[in-house]
Amino acid sequence: MVMGRGRDRKADEDGSAPQPAPSEGIAAVAGRHFANYALVVVFILLTVGFSVGMPDLFATGANVRVMITSQAIELLLALGLLLPLRSGDFDLSISAVMVMSGALSAVLVTQHNVNALVAALAALAVSLLVGAVNGLLIVIVGMDAFIATLGTMTVLTGLTYFITGNEVLTGLSGGIATFATRPLFGLPLSAYYGWVLALILLYVFDMTPLGRRLMFVGSNREVARLGGLNVKRLRFGAFMGSSLICGFAGIILVGTLGALDPSVGPQYLLPPYAAAFLGATTIHIGRVNVLGTLVALYLLVVGITGLELLGAPSWVTDVFNGGALIGSVLFAILSGRSLTRGR
Helix, strand or coil: HHHHHHHHHHHHHHHHCCCCCCHHHHHHHHHCCCCCCHHHHHHHHHHHHHHHHHCCCCCCHHHHHHHHHHHHHHHHHHHHHHHHHHCCCCCHHHHHHHHHHHHHHHHHHHHCCCCCHHHHHHHHHHHHHHHHHHHHHHHCCCCCCHHHHHHHHHHHHHHHHHHHHCCCCCCCCCHHHHHHEECCEEEEEEHHHHHHHHHHEEEEHCHHHHHHHHHHHCCHHHHHHHHHHHHHHHHHHHHHHHHHHHHHHHHHHHEEEEEEECCHHHHCCCHHHHHHHHHHHCCCCCCCHHHHHHHHHHHHHHHHHHHCCCCCCCCCHHHHHHHHHHHHHHHHHHHHHHEEEEE
């Protein structure tokens, strides 16, 4: 500090301006900001590139609506997944909870003539129960989250086949279907539910003590416990919140399709994880976050849709999802090492 003031006085005596900060400091700051928003840049470049290259196919209102609508369920699942991930846990049962919730509500409505609202509430209640079971096994008993939720997923898959009689449910219409598919400004309501939930979680994560406590628990549970946080309650609540959101996604799924195949669970498991982890490489690097998840989810669908419109085969979906995840994580690691060397 004394040396710095001496340089400033010398500059004043010489009549020259003080010397600016070293250029490497500016480069480090610029590099850090670029690393934080690199995925956003990739998303913009992909969108612009496909729009310019295929204006009559990609850059159309119909195609944009299809891309947004197709990700409504994955968005809900990814946002639900953020809760346990934020607190440092995994939940592999998210898609199984969704399918079971959808199957239960559909069976109650179509086979037992239960009111759609009552059926939906019953499905949500059962979803909460599943979250409580996960919390009991993992938080209270102490089972590994990966093993416990893998077991829960398998049990729920079997129960879903039992509920549906091992058949595809069809013929759902009326209340639940209207709740999911009614158009609003050219998009079905199902697309808006995820956006509303994203705003709620964004507020909770960034603006409330609960969000900061969840992040603290996910960073270091022992330190969080010593700091006075009720770690078990926070983790337990995260599992219940995740299951509730996934149960709601099941109701939207069956309402959107008007039918339910009890075997569809596995195909809805990996995309939410890809979006959540890919989103952790942008905005707030190193931690799952709502905005990053949104960017990652829509980047994936933009890339896959563009490639398919160019004539790529169907297996490009898996290749693009895996490649984008690996490449983005690798980029984040290399950027972090570069910035560390610069500092």
